[in-house]
Amino acid sequence: MSAAEANWAGNIAYRAQRVLRPVSLDELRDALAGSPRARVLGTRHSFNDIADTDGVQISLAHMPREIETLPDAVRVSAALRYGDLAPAIHARGLALANLASLPHISVAGSVATGTHGSGDALRSLSASVRALTLMTADGEIVSVRRGDADFAGAVVSLGALGVVTSLELDAEPSYRVAQEVFEGPRWDDVLARFDEVTALGDSVSLFTTWSDADVARQLWVKRRVPATGLAPVDPDLIAAVGAVPAAGPRHPVPGVDAAACSVQGGEPGPWFERLPHFRLEFTPSAGDELQSEFLVARADGAAAIEALRAIARDLAPALHVSEVRTVAADDLWLSPSGGRDSVALHFTWKRDVAAAREAVATVERVLAPFGARPHWGKIFGMAPERIAALYPRWADFRALRERMDPRGVFRNAFVARLGL
Numbered sequence: 001m002s003a004a005e006a007n008w009a010g011n012i013a014y015r016a017q018r019v020l021r022p023v024s025l026d027e028l029r030d031a032l033a034g035s036p037r038a039r040v041l042g043t044r045h046s047f048n049d050i051a052d053t054d055g056v057q058i059s060l061a062h063m064p065r066e067i068e069t070l071p072d073a074v075r076v077s078a079a080l081r082y083g084d085l086a087p088a089i090h091a092r093g094l095a096l097a098n099l100a101s102l103p104h105i106s107v108a109g110s111v112a113t114g115t116h117g118s119g120d121a122l123r124s125l126s127a128s129v130r131a132l133t134l135m136t137a138d139g140e141i142v143s144v145r146r147g148d149a150d151f152a153g154a155v156v157s158l159g160a161l162g163v164v165t166s167l168e169l170d171a172e173p174s175y176r177v178a179q180e181v182f183e184g185p186r187w188d189d190v191l192a193r194f195d196e197v198t199a200l201g202d203s204v205s206l207f208t209t210w211s212d213a214d215v216a217r218q219l220w221v222k223r224r225v226p227a228t229g230l231a232p233v234d235p236d237l238i239a240a241v242g243a244v245p246a247a248g249p250r251h252p253v254p255g256v257d258a259a260a261c262s263v264q265g266g267e268p269g270p271w272f273e274r275l276p277h278f279r280l281e282f283t284p285s286a287g288d289e290l291q292s293e294f295l296v297a298r299a300d301g302a303a304a305i306e307a308l309r310a311i312a313r314d315l316a317p318a319l320h321v322s323e324v325r326t327v328a329a330d331d332l333w334l335s336p337s338g339g340r341d342s343v344a345l346h347f348t349w350k351r352d353v354a355a356a357r358e359a360v361a362t363v364e365r366v367l368a369p370f371g372a373r374p375h376w377g378k379i380f381g382m383a384p385e386r387i388a389a390l391y392p393r394w395a396d397f398r399a400l401r402e403r404m405d406p407r408g409v410f411r412n413a414f415v416a417r418l419g420l
């Protein structure tokens with residue numbers, strides 16, 4: 001047992017009375033039996049109070065860490081970080097389809113919030129889940145598997161259904177990836193050929209500080225490397241959007257050392273050392289930051305970016321950097337990329353909470369016409385009823401939550417505010 005801490009960014013001092021660290025399922029059951037209110041803590045990388053509670057936080061970090069490989073799947077303990085899981089399964093010849101920008105986050109915490117990377121054909125990390133096992137507040141073990149009635153509701157759970165203890169993830173044969181960075185693409189040309197630009201690789205990101213509304217800072221292209229090797233990233237399209245290859249390693253945030261970034265320059269490497277932008281042994285991103293992200297339907301992507309260009313001058317002072325990614329649709333009820341191929345508009349704010357909140361309100365206003373859904377693990381201020389209207393299965397999730405957790409043990413302030 002220990003006192004509650006703060007989240008990774010330090011903007012949320014958890015109100016929880018204490019943190020319990022069970023080492024076994026029996027201890028977890030005991031912890032729940034003695035707690036009228038509880039929440040599981042992942043690696044604390046969310047930027048809002050989603051992981052907080054006025055009861056106890058439960059960390060699974062001391063539970064056994066197991067990785068079982070099946071021919072086309074891996075069964076893993078919930079608290080494992082992707083950065084620990086990935087090299088272990090790579091050593092057994094397996095890989096996941098995608099990863100987020102950083103390897104420091106836990107599997108269960110990422111899945112619970114619909115965390116994603118980038119890629120026209122790549123879905124959220126949650127969509128890789130084929131089964132999960134959780135312990136309810138009453139200590140009962142429940143398993144749900146893709147195809148079961150509750151499955152699509154139970155994956156992106158916001159931590160509100162129970163304690164996920166293990167997950168089964170789709171896996172495929174291990175593969176290699178090369179990433180290249182280009183500088184200075186012009187927005188007019190990128191948006192005119194948006195579908196071609198995001199198809200330049202398996203995973204494509206655009207970074208901008210919005211200090212210039214006409215020219216983006218960087219274009220990152222990650223491609224799987226076939227046995228026959230890779231052709232250059234389409235030089236005609238790169239030239240057509242006005243971009244040039246970076247002369248050396250680059251960090252997305254101006255002035256930050258690229259040593260924290262995964263290897264660039266087109267050098268092939270294992271999937272898990274290229275798909276994340278940041279290396280496990282370094283602080284990801286700017287470190288001193290807050291984040292928000294909004295997902296719009298892919299068809300609205302270019303128009304939504306135009307709307308942000310129009311307010312570039314308002315955004316730039318509050319920003320470290322902004323990232324544009326694409327996410328393929330999944331069928332999970334509360335997934336921000338559920339039911340629609342999406343463009344994800346991400347903001348890494350400077351660590352000034354008031355300035356970030358004001359900028360978030362501006363972004364939410366200009367993105368409202370596009371039905372933008374907020375990332376569950378980042379800062380947003382949208383009215384709950386507006387969010388609810390963006391999810392066709394909202395009421396079904398509420399019913400599932402009431403059925404799985406009738407005493408509301410896991411119903412924290414974040415979930416209550418949403419009316420779930």
Ligand SMILES: Cc1cc2nc3c(=O)[nH]c(=O)nc-3n(C[C@H](O)[C@H](O)[C@H](O)COP(=O)(O)OP(=O)(O)OC[C@H]3O[C@@H](n4cnc5c(N)ncnc54)[C@H](O)[C@@H]3O)c2cc1C
Pocket residue numbers: 008039040041042043044045046047050051060078079100101102105106107108109110111112113114115116117158159160162163164165284285291375377378
């Ligand atoms: C530097 C940085 C970069 C990021 N990059 C990306 C990115 O590229 N893409 C993206 O989509 N997001 C990104 N995020 C956001 C991050 O992926 C999410 O906030 C994610 O939820 C963090 O996982 P966590 O383990 O830290 O979860 P926590 O913040 O600890 O918890 C999140 C939620 O998961 C629940 N939870 C955790 N474990 C369990 C469990 N075992 N059972 C039930 N519920 C559980 C918690 O109760 C809480 O509701 C980034 C965050 C940071 C700090």
